[in-house]
Amino acid sequence: MLTQFRGEYFPHWIKAVRVEDLPGLRIFVDGLERDLVAVTAGLTLLWSSGVVEGHVNRINMIKRQMYGRAGFGLLRKRVLLAS
DSSP states (O other), X not given: OTTTTOGGGHHHHHHHHHHHTOHHHHHHHHHHHTTHHHXXXXXXXXXXXXXXXXXXXXXXXXXXXXXXXXXXXXXXXXHHHHO
């Protein structure tokens, strides 16, 4: 389902988890069902926000390294020069 973009099987998987009544998976499925449309789209569509998430992660790492040091000007230069 994950590697073959078979999001249409997701509701069947949810039903199987409910039948098995495994506490850990039941809590996990409850969380996934809160945003069922987005989860199904993520399992079905070929688009990915991985590149954007990578940039956000990189900028957050630089911000953590710079905490307590100089101001925004230096942070801006480090972000721009790091890419």
